[in-house]
Amino acid sequence: MANIKLEGLRHSYVDNPKNDEDWALKQIDLEWEDGGAYALLGPSGCGKTTLLNIISGLLQPSHGSIKFDDSEVNQISTDKRDIAQIFQFPVVYDTMSVYDNLAFPLRNLGWDEAKVSERVTEIAQLVELTSMLTSRASGLTAGDKQKISLGRGLVRTKVNAILFDEPLTVIDPHLKWQLRSKLKKLHQLLNRTMIYVTHDQIEALTFADKVVVMNFGEVLQIGTPVELFEKPKHTFVGHFIGSPGMNILPCKLDGDNANLGKHIIETASQITQNHKGRNLEIGIRPEFIKFSDDGLPVSIVKVSNVGHAQIVETSFEDHKIKLIVDEDVVLPSNNAHLSFNKEKTYLYADGWLV
């Protein structure tokens, strides 16, 4: 187990990178403490897989260093880094039994069979494969195969970190819930460093203690799920986290006020004249908007019932504003007005939180 540090990490897939777009990773500095549960979250092409490959040693970074417990591992090969990886598609030896699949990494390390048996039994219990140990892997469901991958990742006793690359993307919703909570529980039991890469905000937020949000090869914010939800530092984080994401509304500065059309919107941000001339937007999450007797006049465009709540899409002038209300709230039939929770309404200048 190890503390993992990335210092001044940059990577480009082209030989002579010239402009910003040539960099798959622009500049990454971060530290992951030993035993933590982390997530790397971002859309396809944001650089998260590049970063993962650098950590596991499949890729050499163009610049910067990667350290395990303060010693640089850039030159150390993948198999010597003691990292377990679990991929989107389960990697399983179909012709072997579940037992042999789990035993495989240990036999490769030359363990004697008595010790192998002890360890495999222990891990099988953890990932709930005990009853299937003698079955051939080929006949199993996608979920059970992913459990084998997981078990094989956990079976070695000396592991610096366990990396998950979109492990639940191809799994059905019910099973996804089961495996996700299983993973979370395993982390509580084992206290190994786990790094979970995904484009799915719900997976990232529910799994990790700390989430790294990336876009265009840059880290936009690192925070706990609650921090990312309640105070996004960038409009992209606001949009990407939450379902639906934050409402981002272009606004104008009038004195010390932020105006939406002719309406003054009170925000938690300190507005100064320095913000004049920059691209200004108000960010407010659907969860922090309510219908009220006065406030911003809107018309209701669409209502979707999502079981536990209703997502209401309204329009104000040319802007779409979404809000989430409880399933049993009766919606205003006409003359709808919205009020924003001031403490959770923020101003963004050129995308960044003011």
Added chain:
Amino acid sequence: MELELKEVVKTVRGKTHIYPTSLTFKSGDFNILLGTTGSGKTTLMQIMAGLESIDSGSIYFDGKDVTKVSVQKRNISMVYQSFINYPNFSVFDNIASPLYVAKFSEVEIKKRVGDIAELLKLSPLLDRNPSELSGGQQQRTAMARALVKDSSLVLLDEPLANLDYKLREELRDELPQLLAKRNSIVVYSTTEPLEALLFGGNTATLHEGKVVQFGPTNEVYQYPNNLISAQVFSEPIMNQVKVIKKGNELFMQSGVKWQLKGKTANLQDGEYAFGIRPHHFKIRAKNDGFIRISGTVDISEISGSDSVIHFKNDDGFWIVHLSGIHSHSFGNSIELYMDTTKGILFDDNGNAILN
């Protein structure tokens, strides 16, 4: 227009893939097939398309028997989970390909491709090759090709499953409007209950090759006809516990009890299953329909705005979905209030007893 499946059966090497299935879809409706992988969604769609033969039963289109009509003659568009495009064609030619086949005039082709590209935000990309596009753009190209001609039947087989979460959200928003403008019969398959809820329309719940329930989406969600339909249309799963009915009271194994109201109060005494969705639990009782449930926390998952807590007690395992942030560690004791009026009783055979 109307598509009707009558007692359709499909077997493969002696194994039944689709049990006798009858369904009617009308144009202008958004029809959803909801079920897990392997429940028969894709097979059913391929039967509708004429890509799969059937063992018995028949398929009618506007009253005409098309069971034996080949796929080429059925005027169908299909979109698959994996993005299928012609790699050597530009995006424009990919979208236009069905129009070339149908020998549309050049002017008409330009107009149609231009219109659908505009709708699907592909206009700036028409000159590119599919390999130069992101996954979302590739799937939008495949969709544009499916929608560019006036098909009588549009089949979408989990079209968003391979897309990024946020892109999926965006397309979920756009798709119903896009399809509503057409006079086609739309059938859409998904594994995700949330997707069905967002689209509305009609939903058929599928399980192991059988249609369990079919009706307006909200009705199927709120009034499942049995336990299987309830579970297929639930995310996370519906909590399900054993209860005993005695007089007008229900007892859980742990001794927790409550009064029955309405029709269910007149049921025969005995054992039933009680199902309740995870979001019908609250921190505080709102009225006398709420009863206290306590247990020991297994894990809690916080998503930023909501919390999902897994706990156990003498009645079994529970999953609850609460709004707001409620952090509980493994082993903590927890007390919540369950809205018993939102629960559903099921008999021995798993059939729902609706109030």
